Amino acid sequence: MEQIEVGSTDLIVSDSGSIYDATIGALEQAVAEPLYPGDERRIFGEGMAAVLSRVHGTIQDAAQQVMLRYARGEVLDALGARLRVFRLDGDAARTVLRFTLGAPQALSVAIPEGTKATPDGSVYFATDETAVIEAGATSVDVPASCTEVGAAANGYGTDAITTMVDLIPYVSKVTNVTTSEGGDDGEPYTVAGDDRFRERILLAPSHLSTAGPEKGYVYYAKSADAGISDVAAMSETEWMSRELPVSAGRAYIGGELLIPETLTINGQADGFEYDYEDHLLTIRLGPELADADTVLARWQHKMDGRVRIIVLMEGGGYPDEDTLEKVRAAVSASDVRPLTDVVDVDGPELVPYDIELEYWTTPEDEATVVRSVEGAGGAIERYIYEQGSVLGRNINPDMLESYIMRPDWDDSLKGAIRVDMTSPQHLELEGDEAACFSGNIKVTHHVTTKARWSTWT
Known part of the structure; x- marks a missing residue:
């Protein structure tokens, strides 16, 4: 997701403490004497400070609305319209x-x-x-x-x-006779809807010529359907193999679209080192290979003009054929796709994971903790949704443990005091892969009166 990295955007003083100090200080200067608590003039000043804090906050918010980072609702619509980007309707x-x-x-x-x-x-x-x-x-x-x-x-x-x-x-x-599906909220006037719309506005400059740049393809693909959560645009790759002559313990491969990290020599991914500079892959062979006349190299390279677009639906869903067809039409329009590009649109490779864990709570917190972990919108549901909402997001059990022990999205919830995680296991994913909950889940909670988390508490 595109992020806006900026420094401070405070346009006026809106800190209530600073306004309070300035107001009381101005009154004391005007009357030429200190104003102590209980003094009716100080009480008047405190009331003025409260009003000024609200006014300054309103002014600050209104001024920040012209910035994409803070704009919301119809103001965000107006900023998007300048780049011909409009909210997507729901389905x-x-x-x-x-x-x-x-x-x-x-x-x-x-x-x-x-x-x-x-x-x-x-x-x-x-x-x-x-x-x-x-x-x-x-x-x-x-x-x-x-x-x-x-x-x-x-x-x-x-x-x-x-x-x-x-x-x-x-x-x-x-x-x-079928389960209802395919409905989505589009980009409504909510925090989540504004965030999705804002992300597309950030991508909009990439579409001003064609979809040739990576972000241009991402913009057009995301604009095809409001239910799309994430898009990856990448060059298609193919495997190459060749017998390479060896000279002074080195071999060479030329080309500007090589992917050197995929290189193997004689079927092995070790026993050599390489440098890739100025479109030349220099392979320095180890002692076991340096005296050979030739070695068999195998590697991947990017295919010039072949673009692969991967589409992930909201909540980690696999796109249906109707959605894929919408994306194909959007990225293949005559005024979008460069003439030399061949574009393929597909869903991600889904990588399944199970959930099996135990957690502990105290008797007085049991009901609240069970709700925060296993209830609707709780830690497990939150993890499943967020784990599958981004392409290439590693399967990370540490995040699930964090949600279970520190449910910071709701002040009324309490976390478990201990978690024992069996699955999922940590797994790194590629950019065209997405984590997918398998549906296999085993969650057990225990109640303990020994809530100490260390020997000194």
Whole structure:
């Protein structure tokens, strides 16, 4: 994610302590004597200082709104519009509804477009097209979308949407035959929505000519769908191998797109050293290879003009074909893609991990700690979401342990006093890989009255 690194942006004094001292000091100077606590003039000054602190804070916030780092809401919209960058709308969750007749009919029964069904009376799905139950048949499957955009309608499992809102003669039953999915919130006027929009504005200058630069491809890909969490643009690679002559214990490979860290000699990744400067890879062979006439070298190199774009969905999801097609269209437009580039769009290589751990808490904190670890939005859910939201993010169990012991996202939560982690194990990922929770989880908590974390407490 793009970050804005700047120094202090305080435009006026907004620190309440400084304003208080300045206000009382000005009053004491005006009356030419100290104003002690309880003095009605000092009390008046303290009230003035409180008002001035609020005014200065409001002025500071308003002035900072012209800066991309601090802008939010409609002000951020205005900054984006200067670069022709606009908020992405959300998408509605989708499913397939099956309408079933009470008995076969002699005539066809139509299911009009827009026919609604609901799982709970608060979320509604409407059919995307008109469908017909043919004479003699008893059911038909119809694609349907939620009437409101957003991720809240995702995750309704099969047979969860069973209440018909619009009654149709002879139809006795409706149910969803697929889990609802594909809904996202776009870039709403929330902190998270503003942050995602701000990141695209930061990338916007890279798209002003074509998508040739790496960040240009990332910008266009992210702008294709609001549900995209991360994008990587990289050159495609291929393996090369060649018999190299050896001279004075050295061998050489020329080329400007080599990836020297992939080099092997005679099938081994050790027994040699190398330097790569001015497009020349100089290989210094060890004693066992230095006297050979030739060695077999194998290495990867970047393919000129071949671009690979990896797309990761919000929460670590793999993109469906519709999303991939949107990205292909966005990065391959005639006014975007350089003529010499061949672009391939795909999802990441998903690397699964399990969660198995034990943690300890005290009796008085048990309920709060269990909620902070295993509850909705707790440490485990937070870790799974954040671990899978960025391409190439190493699988790091230390972060999960930190969330369990220090749940600093909510002041009302308390952390465990000890964690024993079996999995996941630390694993470094490549830029085209993403961590994916396997669904295998075993979490056990213990209650202890011995909460000491060292021998002196």
